[in-house]
Amino acid sequence: xxxxxxxxxxxxxxxxxxxxxxxxxxxxxxxxxxxxxxxxxxxxxxxxxxxxxxxxxxxxxxxxxxxxxxxxxxxxxxxxxxxxxxxxxxxxxxxxxxxxxxxxxxxxxxxxxxxxxxxxxxxxxxxxxxxxxxxxxxxxxxxxxxxxxxxxxxxxxxxxxxxxxxxxxxxxxxxxxxxxxxxxxxxxxxxxxxxxxxxxxxxxxxxxxxxxxxxxxxxxxxxxxxx
Amino acid sequence: xxxxxxxxxxxxxxxxxxxxxxxxxxxxxxxxxxxxxxxxxxxxxxxxxxxxxxxxxxxxxxxxxxxxxxxxxxxxxxxxxxxxxxxxxxxxxxxxxxxxxxxxxxxxxxxxxxxxxxxxxxxxxxxxxxxxxxxxxxxxxxxxxxxxxxxxxxxxxxxxxxxxxxxxxxxxxxxxxxxxxxxxxxxxxxxxxxxxxxxxxxxxxxxxxxxxxxxxxxxxxxxxxxxxxxxxxxxxxxxxxxxxxxxxxxxxxxxxxxxxxxxxxxxxxxxxxxxxxxxxxxxxxxxxxxxxxxxxxxxxxxxxxxxxxxxxxxxxxxxxxxxxx
Numbered sequence: 001x002x003x004x005x006x007x008x009x010x011x012x013x014x015x016x017x018x019x020x021x022x023x024x025x026x027x028x029x030x031x032x033x034x035x036x037x038x039x040x041x042x043x044x045x046x047x048x049x050x051x052x053x054x055x056x057x058x059x060x061x062x063x064x065x066x067x068x069x070x071x072x073x074x075x076x077x078x079x080x081x082x083x084x085x086x087x088x089x090x091x092x093x094x095x096x097x098x099x100x101x102x103x104x105x106x107x108x109x110x111x112x113x114x115x116x117x118x119x120x121x122x123x124x125x126x127x128x129x130x131x132x133x134x135x136x137x138x139x140x141x142x143x144x145x146x147x148x149x150x151x152x153x154x155x156x157x158x159x160x161x162x163x164x165x166x167x168x169x170x171x172x173x174x175x176x177x178x179x180x181x182x183x184x185x186x187x188x189x190x191x192x193x194x195x196x197x198x199x200x201x202x203x204x205x206x207x208x209x210x211x212x213x214x215x216x217x218x219x220x221x222x223x224x225x226x227x
Numbered sequence: 228x229x230x231x232x233x234x235x236x237x238x239x240x241x242x243x244x245x246x247x248x249x250x251x252x253x254x255x256x257x258x259x260x261x262x263x264x265x266x267x268x269x270x271x272x273x274x275x276x277x278x279x280x281x282x283x284x285x286x287x288x289x290x291x292x293x294x295x296x297x298x299x300x301x302x303x304x305x306x307x308x309x310x311x312x313x314x315x316x317x318x319x320x321x322x323x324x325x326x327x328x329x330x331x332x333x334x335x336x337x338x339x340x341x342x343x344x345x346x347x348x349x350x351x352x353x354x355x356x357x358x359x360x361x362x363x364x365x366x367x368x369x370x371x372x373x374x375x376x377x378x379x380x381x382x383x384x385x386x387x388x389x390x391x392x393x394x395x396x397x398x399x400x401x402x403x404x405x406x407x408x409x410x411x412x413x414x415x416x417x418x419x420x421x422x423x424x425x426x427x428x429x430x431x432x433x434x435x436x437x438x439x440x441x442x443x444x445x446x447x448x449x450x451x452x453x454x455x456x457x458x459x460x461x462x463x464x465x466x467x468x469x470x471x472x473x474x475x476x477x478x479x480x481x482x483x484x485x486x487x488x489x490x491x492x493x494x495x496x497x498x499x500x501x502x503x504x505x506x507x508x509x510x511x512x513x514x515x516x517x518x519x520x521x522x523x524x525x526x527x528x529x530x531x532x533x534x535x536x537x538x539x540x541x542x543x544x545x546x547x548x549x550x551x552x
Binding site: 010012013016017019020054079080081101102103104105169170171172174175177178181182184186188189219 | 350351352354355357358359361362363365366368369370373383414417418421422424425426428430431433
């Protein structure tokens, strides 16, 4: 399990990031003593650092320099000061990426994954979500059931991913559309319906009838039967 | 110059002439020998002319010196040496005014810089609560959250506008042209507004082909986001279409349209037009900023519209009058 070291003084932001990132099976340590970040750093010994710039006592550049003195792990800056100067400065001090606030949580997780993949060759560790014996392989975008592989389009995978990672919870049609739009597929409502129906048919053919339940006028749900 | 000089010496010349006339008259009426006057008249005449020439040259030198320093910012300390009481007084006065002036300028500059610094800091400050709210709303899946998210995006845009507005005045050094992919820039902007598209059940017809352009991504992104935001604001059903036509990026919507008489003034600062007056929040700043930025980037921006049918905004992305560095 990868350990992420989060240096962010706004507790709400830190909390939300921690929650979102935990869904990806990363453990998160939120720094509490901003006087002595390095002490916590050496205790946690993380794989990746998320660093805000404006912090109490010392700024993020300071800690970035300190970390770079002893470690080469990926450092991603999170900051509202997104002008060129700050970005250039962060990169010059050894940061791997710069994410401007306010950011999209999906963008953040994608960048974290990319950084981890670059640094640790994380191909051998794949995330899977399973439900009713169906296994969704997040790394390779495939679904397996009874040892059989079910081919899906990009959109169908995206829909199933969204539903399965929220299993037991209702996912609204808007939320599904948003998640498709986030991956640059600017679908309208009809297309979504078509995609969901096609996905259903494929699941049904593979013996996964009614994996996706429709709640009329509200959305879709994959029941959490394993729980 | 010479004429002016002679004019200023009119009193002396007049006095000289009066003396000559008076003495000549005295000699004449008292039947004295007029020939005796020839020598002193010639002598004093020559001396007088020399005196005038020397005076003229001095005045001319001073005049040139003052003319030269009039281009300087710092005039005091470069003034010619005063040669009489009046000049001394004027010199003192100028030096005092100069001091007052530079004090005001520097205090104005300080204040401007203070304000700029404050705006920059404020923008950074407010982005923290915006981020926190956005993250919370992102994790919620309700209609209310969706509405709040699009409203929050508007707040974010207004915040961005503050910085853009302040920076607009600053020199061209803020523009950095690089090769960029138009498709990526537009997609990024569209993604940002996805919640609003979905909330309003609008169809997006995205027809942007890959196109490499020379641009400053940050400024162009602001323009595109502003235009999209406008389209979304004034389109309640139908579609928004984004496409490239003949080197122009076109954003077209099936919204309420713009009155014909409003179109010529739509890019004026503070002009809100009929639609803007319906929408109390319209400031008439958004399109003004777009126009200014396009001017700075060397792009042409134009609007065509029909009430009830929709609006189409066109940005020509070619910059014929400039060479790329």
